[in-house]
Amino acid sequence: MIVERIFTKCSVSLLDGINRETGEITQVGLDITGQNIANKEFRFEASTGSTVGVMTLLELKENGVAPKKIILGKPDSNVIAGCILAGIPIEIEGMMQVDLPESELKKIENIPDFLARILVSEAKIVGAKGFIHVDAVQISGVSYKTIGDAGLKMLRFFAEKKLTVKVPTTLNPAGMDLKEWKSQGIPHEFAEKQLEIIEIFKQIGASLTVSCIPYDIIPLKSGSHLAFGESSAVSFVNSVRGCYTNRENPIKGLIAALTGFTIEYGMHLIENRKPDTRVRVECSLKTESDHGALGYYVGKFSTIPVYEGITPNHRELKAIAAAGAASGAIPLFYVKGIHDPPEMPDDLRVINFTTRELKEVYDELNTTSDLPDLIAVGCPHFNLDDLKALEPLLKGKRMKIPFWINTASIFKEQAEEIGLKERLETTGVHVYSDCCMVVAPIEKMNFRITATNSAKAAKYLKTFCKQEVIFKPLVELIKIAEGKNLDS
Ligand code: F3S
Numbered sequence: 025m026i027v028e029r030i031f032t033k034c035s036v037s038l039l040d041g042i043n044r045e046t047g048e049i050t051q052v053g054l055d056i057t058g059q060n061i062a063n064k065e066f067r068f069e070a071s072t073g074s075t076v077g078v079m080t081l082l083e084l085k086e087n088g089v090a091p092k093k094i095i096l097g098k099p100d101s102n103v104i105a106g107c108i109l110a111g112i113p114i115e116i117e118g119m120m121q122v123d124l125p126e127s128e129l130k131k132i133e134n135i136p137d138f139l140a141r142i143l144v145s146e147a148k149i150v151g152a153k154g155f156i157h158v159d160a161v162q163i164s165g166v167s168y169k170t171i172g173d174a175g176l177k178m179l180r181f182f183a184e185k186k187l188t189v190k191v192p193t194t195l196n197p198a199g200m201d202l203k204e205w206k207s208q209g210i211p212h213e214f215a216e217k218q219l220e221i222i223e224i225f226k227q228i229g230a231s232l233t234v235s236c237i238p239y240d241i242i243p244l245k246s247g248s249h250l251a252f253g254e255s256s257a258v259s260f261v262n263s264v265r266g267c268y269t270n271r272e273n274p275i276k277g278l279i280a281a282l283t284g285f286t287i288e289y290g291m292h293l294i295e296n297r298k299p300d301t302r303v304r305v306e307c308s309l310k311t312e313s314d315h316g317a318l319g320y321y322v323g324k325f326s327t328i329p330v331y332e333g334i335t336p337n338h339r340e341l342k343a344i345a346a347a348g349a350a351s352g353a354i355p356l357f358y359v360k361g362i363h364d365p366p367e368m369p370d371d372l373r374v375i376n377f378t379t380r381e382l383k384e385v386y387d388e389l390n391t392t393s394d395l396p397d398l399i400a401v402g403c404p405h406f407n408l409d410d411l412k413a414l415e416p417l418l419k420g421k422r423m424k425i426p427f428w429i430n431t432a433s434i435f436k437e438q439a440e441e442i443g444l445k446e447r448l449e450t451t452g453v454h455v456y457s458d459c460c461m462v463v464a465p466i467e468k469m470n471f472r473i474t475a476t477n478s479a480k481a482a483k484y485l486k487t488f489c490k491q492e493v494i495f496k497p498l499v500e501l502i503k504i505a506e507g508k509n510l511d512s
Pocket of ligand 1: 430
């Protein structure tokens with residue numbers, strides 16, 4: 025029997041590019057838009073968009089409109105995991121599957137079969153060495169805004185298996201402060217779904233540390249292997265803490281949590297951690313947002329950069345990590361004199377970062393000069409030191425525009441204990457934990473213009489939250505919130 029084939033060289037968004045009930049390609053602008061993949065061979069390059077788009081494959085299967093086979097142009101962890109869960113045959117063009125030695129298969133012989141099948145299949149497809157035990161897991165895809173009903177369904181599927189975590193597991197931010205969501209203004213229907221997601225994670229034994237800075241909360245030994253999902257945390261722990269982790273999608277994060285194992289390839293191997301670019305910083309970076317701008321610029325050109333000419337503090341390192349993983353996919357960076365690379369090849373590409381490039385990033389990320397209706401800082405989340413550093417900046421001032429400060433619940437509680445939260449909030453700011461302006465449903469809360477000092481947030485506020493964006497240093501945001509002219 026001849027099987028019809030749908031072919032494109034494009035990548036496809038699984039989350040919103042395919043009609044799950046009919047199998048029709050709905051993503052606009054593709055050469056296969058309008059065609060139907062049901063019961064056909066479907067060749068595409070890879071998936072784009074949210075990693076929870078893998079749920080589409082399960083739903084297509086359930087609805088009897090799944091493709092007969094998927095052929096990918098390049099390995100894509102999300103599609104591979106989704107195909108295995110849905111029972112759709114998958115092939116990567118031009119890639120020979122590598123058999124794994126018995127000793128590697130033995131490592132995972134006691135884990136549930138459906139999880140082992142996903143690990144083994146993906147390990148063979150990506151040519152991995154095998155499997156590696158991880159010391160800690162951080163699962164992404166926690167906000168209902170990012171995973172939607174498809175992601176919630178995936179979580180219910182895992183919850184039904186009644187498995188529990190085998191290693192310490194924390195969670196990425198949710199879409200709301202888990203205690204103060206009502207006063208935060210979160211819509212009720214959103215909160216209900218969000219609370220169900222959190223309940224599922226609680227049932228499987230994950231810690232309700234719901235934050236993008238687990239590295240400031242849990243002890244991590246240099247040299248330890250991890251399975252982290254949040255891209256900024258991946259970049260930070262690989263670069264600053266000397267840990268080893270790939271960026272794990274929500275399914276792989278769950279598998280790592282429930283089994284204690286992940287696939288040993290990519291950033292887990294020393295040979296893949298060599299720098300590819302020297303970045304000569306030839307201007308003075310004065311603020312967290314300047315450092316974010318640097319990371320944002322470099323992320324577009326490099327995968328593993330070495331920065332020269334900067335001495336960033338902890339907060340500024342977080343900004344570099346977050347922005348470089350948002351504009352590009354930097355999983356690891358070095359800073360000369362602070363975190364030097366093990367070797368520095370002579371033939372590295374060189375990028376110069378001057379006042380011109382710095383201005384270019386500010387120009388790109390600022391989309392309006394109107395006044396914001398929300399100001400939000402703490403991306404990545406503030407720790408207690410960051411909250412303490414805010415106090416002198418806010419002292420005696422009165423914020424006239426909603427002003428969110430994102431942190432983790434542990435730091436909010438510590439700030440409460442020492443009276444800091446109350447002192448900060450007397451100025452009109454709100455200290456919210458467990459969430460941030462990007463993964464909260466701000467576009468459904470009547471916010472249209474959001475100001476931030478985070479380059480990462482500025483990017484996603486525009487594309488993911490449909491906001492007009494103001495990207496400025498913290499002191500300027502405080503002036504705006506006070507209703508002052510920035511020139512004064
Ligand atoms: Fe964290 Fe949200 Fe920024 S998850 S890194 S505060 S976009």
